[in-house]
Structure formats: structure tokens, C-alpha cells
Amino acid sequence: MPTTVITGGTDGIGRALATTYLARGHDVLVVGTSTAKGEEFLAAAEHAGAGGRAHFLQADLSLVAENRRAVEWIACNHPSIDVLVLGARFHRSTRTQTSDGFESNFALYYLSRYLFSHGLAEALGHAERAVVLNFGGAGLTGPVRWDDLQLRRGYSGTGGLGHSAALCDLLGVHFTRLYQDSAIDYVLNHPGVVSTSFAGEYEPATAAHVDGLRVSGKPVSQAVEQILPFLDTPPTRLTAVLEGQRVSTSTAAFDPGDAARLHDVTENLLAGL
Numbered sequence: 001m002p003t004t005v006i007t008g009g010t011d012g013i014g015r016a017l018a019t020t021y022l023a024r025g026h027d028v029l030v031v032g033t034s035t036a037k038g039e040e041f042l043a044a045a046e047h048a049g050a051g052g053r054a055h056f057l058q059a060d061l062s063l064v065a066e067n068r069r070a071v072e073w074i075a076c077n078h079p080s081i082d083v084l085v086l087g088a089r090f091h092r093s094t095r096t097q098t099s100d101g102f103e104s105n106f107a108l109y110y111l112s113r114y115l116f117s118h119g120l121a122e123a124l125g126h127a128e129r130a131v132v133l134n135f136g137g138a139g140l141t142g143p144v145r146w147d148d149l150q151l152r153r154g155y156s157g158t159g160g161l162g163h164s165a166a167l168c169d170l171l172g173v174h175f176t177r178l179y180q181d182s183a184i185d186y187v188l189n190h191p192g193v194v195s196t197s198f199a200g201e202y203e204p205a206t207a208a209h210v211d212g213l214r215v216s217g218k219p220v221s222q223a224v225e226q227i228l229p230f231l232d233t234p235p236t237r238l239t240a241v242l243e244g245q246r247v248s249t250s251t252a253a254f255d256p257g258d259a260a261r262l263h264d265v266t267e268n269l270l271a272g273l
């Protein structure tokens with residue numbers, strides 16, 4: 001039976017993709033912090049007659065140890081993975097550091113996706129053909145602040161998310177180079193504005209703006225429709241998609257040298273923990 005793993009699969013676009021893959025007959029594991037949301041996902045799956053194929057793992061993916069625990073558990077229990085969706089995110093208007101000492105977007109939006117991509121590469125390699133979906137910036141959200149990766153200067157919540165999405169673009173570039181001999185495709189998707197819960201802690205002005213986005217954003221079903229064809233038939237080993245349209249990966253945002261540099265920087269940061 002094909003297996004799909006989704007971080008942030010308890011809500012928003014991740015949850016809709018979880019429902020889609022359950023309906024296609026996959027075993028689906030969603031990861032999130034909220035047990036209530038996880039239980040609600042399991043109950044809905046049960047109601048749809050897919051209870052035996054739905055799984056929930058509670059983990060705080062802003063922490064390196066939690067990512068390692070989750071990855072180890074998943075690799076043990078799901079040794080072959082066909083689809084990996086990396087969608088967990090949490091907006092913070094105020095700069096926050098995790099107990100590992102990382103800026104919160106860097107930790108959850110980038111580092112967790114780094115640990116999941118590389119930590120599950122072996123399981124992805126066991127599938128006949130695997131695909132990773134990472135909600136990157138599709139080349140739009142850089143440039144990378146090499147001298148301030150932890151965003152100590154001039155922080156904004158939206159800027160923090162965007163910067164991490166730019167790091168995810170580079171993660172995709174280096175991942176596909178490292179695992180070029182495996183049948184693992186990597187899709188970087190920027191969905192545009194989508195009406196979801198927009199999980200986060202917002203200061204009043206941003207909260208009002210986000211309330212507006214919840215109304216004006218496209219429906220989650222449309223975001224899923226725009227990305228599914230690229231997951232079903234990825235056109236190349238690395239594909240970047242902006243609101244359903246493929247965009248070039250030959251721009252500076254996908255520079256292989258920068259991607260290798262970020263990989264080394266990340267390994268050094270992890271080694272220093």
C-alpha cells in the first residue's frame with residue numbers, strides 16, 4: 001500500500017492533501033502538535049471508512065530532538081514512503097527563539113524540513129517512485145540573508161516565513177543533487193494566498209490583515225487542484241511551482257553553490273547542538 005507522510009497534515013492544505021491521499025487508498029500519517037486536531041483527523045477518516053489507514057503522530061517540529069524522534073519513528077514504522085509533504089508552519093509577529101537557540105521560522109519552516117527530507121531519504125528511496133512536496137518560495141521570497149540566518153535584525157513575521165521558504169528552495173536544489181541516483185522527485189510549491197487557519201501569533205494589525213486573507217484567499221481545494229498534477233507526474237527531478245504554474249529553477253534563487261553552502265552551514269549548526 002502506498003504511504004504518505006504529511007507534516008502540518010492536521011490543518012489547511014496539508015489536511016486537504018491527507019484527505020486526498022486517503023481517498024486514493026494510501027496509508028496516511030499526519031504530524032502536528034495538537035492532539036485534538038489529530039484525533040479529529042482520525043475520526044473523520046474512520047467516518048469515511050479509511051480509519052485503518054489514517055495515523056497521527058504528535059510532535060513539536062520546531063525542536064530538533066522532536067524532529068529526530070519523529071523521523072526515527074516514521075522510518076521504523078513506514079520503511080517505504082511514496083509521498084512526503086512538508087507543510088508545518090506557525091507565524092510569529094514577534095521574533096522568538098526555540099530552546100535549541102534557533103529563530104522559530106528557521107527551526108520549523110526550514111530546519112524541520114531539512115531533517116525530514118534527509119532523515120527519510122532512505123525510506124523515500126525504497127518506494128518505486130517517490131515525491132517530496134515542500135512549500136518553498138518558488139524563487140520569490142529571497143534573497144537569503146547569509147550574514148543573519150537567524151533574523152536577528154529587522155524581523156517581521158511574514159519576512160521570517162518568506163526567508164525560510166527561500167532556504168527551502170535551496171534545500172530542494174541540494175537534496176536532488178545528493179540523491180540524484182534515487183527515484184525521488186522534489187516539488188517546491190508556493191500556493192499563493194489560500195484561505196486556511198493561518199496558524200500563528202499575530203500582533204493586532206497583522207491579525208486584522210490575516211482575517212482579510214482568510215476571506216479573500218483561494219479555497220484550499222483550489223490550492224490542492226493546482227499542485228496535485230505536479231505531484232502525480234513531476235516534470236523534472238526538481239520542479240518549482242507558483243500558483244499552479246511551473247517556474248524556472250535556473251534563477252539565482254536556486255543557485256547550486258548557495259544550496260551546497262546552506263547544506264554545510266546547516267550541518268555545522270546541527271553539529272553544534
Ligand SMILES: NC(=O)c1ccc[n+]([C@@H]2O[C@H](COP(=O)([O-])OP(=O)(O)OC[C@H]3O[C@@H](n4cnc5c(N)ncnc54)[C@H](OP(=O)(O)O)[C@@H]3O)[C@@H](O)[C@H]2O)c1
Binds near residue numbers: 037088135192194
Ligand atoms: N495559506 C497560505 O496563504 C499560504 C501561502 C503561502 C505558503 N503557504 C504554505 O503552505 C503550507 C501550508 O500552509 P497552511 O496555510 O495550510 O497551514 P495552516 O493551516 O496554518 O496549518 C499549519 C499546520 O502546521 C502545524 N504546525 C504548526 N506548528 C507546528 C509545530 N511546532 N510542530 C508541528 N506541526 C506544527 C499545524 O498543526 P498543529 O496546530 O496541530 O500544530 C497545522 O497542521 C505552509 O508551509 C505555508 O507556509 C501557505
